[in-house]
Amino acid sequence: MKLEGPALRLTIFIGEDDQWHHRPLYTEIVHRAHRAGLAGASVIRGIEGYGASSRIHTSRLLSLSEDLPVAVIIVDTEDKVREFLPQLDELVSEGLVIIDPVEVIRYVGRDR
Numbered sequence: 788m789k790l791e792g793p794a795l796r797l798t799i800f801i802g803e804d805d806q807w808h809h810r811p812l813y814t815e816i817v818h819r820a821h822r823a824g825l826a827g828a829s830v831i832r833g834i835e836g837y838g839a840s841s842r843i844h845t846s847r848l849l850s851l852s853e854d855l856p857v858a859v860i861i862v863d864t865e866d867k868v869r870e871f872l873p874q875l876d877e878l879v880s881e882g883l884v885i886i887d888p889v890e891v892i893r894y895v896g897r898d899r
Contacts, residue, residue, distance in 0.1 A: 790826045790894040795868040797861040799875060801882040802844070803832065804854040816859045816878060823871050826863040826894065833857065838883060862889060 805812035813830045820828040833856035835845040844855050861868065868886065875884055 788826060788894075790863065790891050792891060793865070794862055794889050794891045795865050796887045796889045797863075797868050797871070798885050798887070799859040799861075799879060799882060800838065800884075801857050801859070801879060802854040803857045805857075805881065807878055812878060813857050813859050816875070819874050819878075820859075820861050820871065823867070823874070825861050825867055825871060828859060828861045831858045831860065839881070862891065 799816060801812055803811070803813075807815040817828045817830060833844075836856035837844065838856070861871070872884075
């Protein structure tokens, strides 16, 4: 797949403990993005943060080390990203979903 030039970065901020049918929500998002043919997805685990609930989640304090912030980042063409958004409406009941315009400079996979 070739991806170069203008694109969108879709970022989904959720909690590490968020679930979809007894599996991590971030896993479900990544697998659906893969099935949808999106260029790629990465899950980034945060060490500290807070969201709409204003509750701070951190890995520094033992008592608050649960449900750390997670960001799922997907980059692809505008059409493909926007086509994927209805799936997030179904999956993400708490969190933040944002889209940023980006320019893809290099997108190269490993040789198989």
